[in-house]
Amino acid sequence: MAGSLLSDAGQRLEQALKYTTISEDAIESLKFPQTSLTVSIPVRMDDGSLKVFQGYRVRYDDTRGPGKGGVRYHPSVTLDEVQSLAFWMTFKCAALSLPFGGAKGGITVNPKELSRMELERLSRGYIDAIADFIGPDVDILAPDVYTNAMVMGWMMDQYSIIKRQISPAVVTGKPISMGGSLGRESATAMGAFFVIQSMLPKFDRPPETTTVAIQGFGNAGAILAELLYKAGFKVVAVSDSQGGIYSRGGLDIPSIRHFKESSRRIQAMYCVDTVCHTTAEEVLTNEDLLTLDVDVLVPAALENQITEANAANIRAKMIFEVANGPITSAADHILEANGIYVFPDILVNAGGVTVSYFEWVQNRSGLYWTLEEVDQHLKHRMVQEAENIWAIARDLSIPMRTAAYVHALCRLGDAISAKGTRDYYLNGR
Ligand code: GLU
Numbered sequence: 001m002a003g004s005l006l007s008d009a010g011q012r013l014e015q016a017l018k019y020t021t022i023s024e025d026a027i028e029s030l031k032f033p034q035t036s037l038t039v040s041i042p043v044r045m046d047d048g049s050l051k052v053f054q055g056y057r058v059r060y061d062d063t064r065g066p067g068k069g070g071v072r073y074h075p076s077v078t079l080d081e082v083q084s085l086a087f088w089m090t091f092k093c094a095a096l097s098l099p100f101g102g103a104k105g106g107i108t109v110n111p112k113e114l115s116r117m118e119l120e121r122l123s124r125g126y127i128d129a130i131a132d133f134i135g136p137d138v139d140i141l142a143p144d145v146y147t148n149a150m151v152m153g154w155m156m157d158q159y160s161i162i163k164r165q166i167s168p169a170v171v172t173g174k175p176i177s178m179g180g181s182l183g184r185e186s187a188t189a190m191g192a193f194f195v196i197q198s199m200l201p202k203f204d205r206p207p208e209t210t211t212v213a214i215q216g217f218g219n220a221g222a223i224l225a226e227l228l229y230k231a232g233f234k235v236v237a238v239s240d241s242q243g244g245i246y247s248r249g250g251l252d253i254p255s256i257r258h259f260k261e262s263s264r265r266i267q268a269m270y271c272v273d274t275v276c277h278t279t280a281e282e283v284l285t286n287e288d289l290l291t292l293d294v295d296v297l298v299p300a301a302l303e304n305q306i307t308e309a310n311a312a313n314i315r316a317k318m319i320f321e322v323a324n325g326p327i328t329s330a331a332d333h334i335l336e337a338n339g340i341y342v343f344p345d346i347l348v349n350a351g352g353v354t355v356s357y358f359e360w361v362q363n364r365s366g367l368y369w370t371l372e373e374v375d376q377h378l379k380h381r382m383v384q385e386a387e388n389i390w391a392i393a394r395d396l397s398i399p400m401r402t403a404a405y406v407h408a409l410c411r412l413g414d415a416i417s418a419k420g421t422r423d424y425y426l427n428g429r
Contacts, residue, residue, distance in 0.1 A: 022413030070144025191351015
């Protein structure tokens with residue numbers, strides 16, 4: 001495996017291989033991404049200048065179906081990161097039994113520095129550059145960090161212009177009016193909520209006495225915070241990229257969401273002028289939030305937040321990974337040694353891609369579902385696969401992450417082997 005992030009992701013594969021009997025051919029074909037595309041996207045900026053941005057689309061494996069995965073806009077996007085994210089998507093889709101392979105895209109850009117018109121030109125330029133590489137039966141895009149329904153709409157529209165036919169199924173997470181699915185916007189949070197709800201009783205944890213800290217207050221983190229708050233959990237800390245707030249008695253999440261939506265920093269809510277000193281809330285950094293003494297910690301921001309450097313300081317009893325890759329493989333071992341139970345990203349945050357699958361199905365059938373139907377199908381799948389993975393973890397006495405990879409590997413191995421293995425060709429088996 002090439003880059004450092006990707007080789008870290010590969011460690012998880014190594015761990016899981018010990019518990020499966022998949023063919024060597026399957027292992028060999030999962031070692032490297034199938035196709036990695038790097039493109040340069042020229043964009044005419046509002047001041048008349050021309051700027052060229054680097055973009056990527058990686059298809060890791062498509063044995064189980066067309067590539068599927070989001071597109072990320074972030075200044076730190078690299079090919080190595082996109083390859084790792086595509087690797088995770090491959091295992092996520094297999095773990096949830098979605099008929100997709102894994103893919104991912106990204107552009108190295110700080111979208112906050114672009115005007116809306118520049119953002120539209122960049123998004124359409126990205127599709128111009130990768131149009132021959134994607135398609136409803138080839139590779140399907142979706143939102144990820146700092147991309148949203150609007151961006152997906154531009155991308156679908158641009159692809160349709162290039163192909164001269166309306167092609168809603170090439171992108172999921174679109175605006176509802178352009179063929180998007182009800183429930184897609186909240187799907188990642190909703191999926192994580194269903195996993196948390198189904199797993200906590202196994203630890204004898206009723207919501208009222210369960211404290212939660214959430215790092216990241218974007219689409220997934222903020223909606224999950226509200227779902228947990230409404231279900232009676234005590235959400236004691238939340239943070240965004242600027243910092244966070246903590247209250248031992250629990251935070252008023254709907255008010256914080258309301259405040260944040262008017263595009264202010266979370267910390268500012270309690271720490272502008274005198275307010276800071278008159279409320280029970282304390283400000284804290286993102287790093288402090290991770291080490292709070294809580295029952296449930298939810299990293300819902302970016303990858304590599306819990307590493308060898310801070311894993312020993314984590315005091316939460318359980319971690320539910322809503323971000324992709326927030327814990328490094330070295331940190332996994334430290335957390336495990338300290339008895340901290342980790343529920344992995346490829347299960348916990350799979351609600352997003354699961355409803356993306358439902359959106360793709362709706363686009364192709366032309367029949368659209370109600371929100372109740374979407375949520376009901378999502379709950380069924382999330383709970384069923386969480387229970388399957390739980391049973392593997394229990395039966396083999398292995399961590400949930402390894403169990404999730406074992407579960408996904410069996411499905412991937414079956415699909416790869418169905419095309420023939422060394423044993424089949426040489427020994428007739
Ligand atoms: N970006 C999301 C993820 O990492 C969603 C991907 C999708 O819907 O295809 O799972």
